[in-house]
Amino acid sequence: MLTFTEKESLMRHLKNLKNQQVSIGFVPTMGALHNGHLSLVQKSVADNDITVVSIFVNPTQFDNPSDLEKYPRDLEKDISLLEPFNSKLIVFTPSISNMYENGLTSDTYFFDNLENEMEGKHRKGHFDGVATVVSKLFEIINPNKAYFGEKDFQQLQIIRKMVAQNGQKVSIVNCPIVREDNGLAMSSRNERLSTKEREEAAIIYQTLKEVKEKFHSENIETLNKLVTERFLPYANMQLEYFEIADEETLKSANSKEANKKYRAFIAVFIGGVRLIDNIALY
Numbered sequence: 118m119l120t121f122t123e124k125e126s127l128m129r130h131l132k133n134l135k136n137q138q139v140s141i142g143f144v145p146t147m148g149a150l151h152n153g154h155l156s157l158v159q160k161s162v163a164d165n166d167i168t169v170v171s172i173f174v175n176p177t178q179f180d181n182p183s184d185l186e187k188y189p190r191d192l193e194k195d196i197s198l199l200e201p202f203n204s205k206l207i208v209f210t211p212s213i214s215n216m217y218e219n220g221l222t223s224d225t226y227f228f229d230n231l232e233n234e235m236e237g238k239h240r241k242g243h244f245d246g247v248a249t250v251v252s253k254l255f256e257i258i259n260p261n262k263a264y265f266g267e268k269d270f271q272q273l274q275i276i277r278k279m280v281a282q283n284g285q286k287v288s289i290v291n292c293p294i295v296r297e298d299n300g301l302a303m304s305s306r307n308e309r310l311s312t313k314e315r316e317e318a319a320i321i322y323q324t325l326k327e328v329k330e331k332f333h334s335e336n337i338e339t340l341n342k343l344v345t346e347r348f349l350p351y352a353n354m355q356l357e358y359f360e361i362a363d364e365e366t367l368k369s370a371n372s373k374e375a376n377k378k379y380r381a382f383i384a385v386f387i388g389g390v391r392l393i394d395n396i397a398l399y
């Protein structure tokens with residue numbers, strides 16, 4: 118397994134591989150790897166000759182300095198989890214200055230308002246940061262396929278839109294959400310939860326499943342109220358938002374229309390840790 122810390126040497130290496138018609142898969146991550154990330158890596162390794170995994174905690178996508186500071190980092194453990202993929206894998210761990218040579222700023226993007234819904238409303242500048250870093254990484258790696266988790270469904274839709282707007286050739290592959298045994302969506306931020314908080318956090322997925330079961334029999338207003346009620350008994354959990362939204366536009370829905378696909382989205386604070394999850398309602 119090769120590791121690169123500088124984009125220039127990675128680009129030289131990939132150029133050689135591409136001259137030999139090697140297909141390149143790409144899995145961008147912020148590290149603190151878990152089985153959710155590894156499911157993306159497995160899929161890419163199965164689909165491509167070589168997979169590049171980037172590990173880079175991208176400062177420009179954090180609106181909260183304390184969240185950035187406390188974001189879990191364990192490069193040694195990450196490398197050991199990737200080791201078994203061996204010669205099929207390249208790991209890219211750039212420094213901030215190598216990625217942001219002209220200063221730590223994001224470009225401004227417009228994605229037909231996808232960027233202004235949910236996470237965009239609650240984390241100002243988040244998707245400008247995400248699009249900036251993913252654009253940079255796509256430029257460096259120029260992959261045939263790139264793998265994104267449905268855990269960050271809004272991010273996935275935004276990356277699809279970005280690729281379409283730029284006429285980029287990379288195909289975006291979506292991967293299902295990997296969960297803990299109790300249903301909690303795997304996330305690097307789960308490391309910051311106590312054992313009790315991890316157990317209690319199971320209510321997030323339980324509630325999403327209840328919404329899915331009742332989606333056809335109940336109206337959206339009733340479901341919104343139901344979700345608020347489910348979190349009331351938990352003093353240390355705050356529901357930041359719950360929305361049922363059109364999967365294409367990500368616009369919040371107040372009523373159901375035939376021929377549209379809906380998805381429920383949720384963000385919850387447990388202690389100081391912010392968790393997101395979603396579920397398809399079809």
Ligand code: AMP
Binds near residue numbers: 303
């Ligand atoms: P992150 O390191 O959190 O930026 O995530 C890197 C990639 O892994 C993103 O495409 C995420 O959507 C994906 N991912 C994170 N957690 C999960 C999960 N539990 N299941 C599937 N994909 C995930």
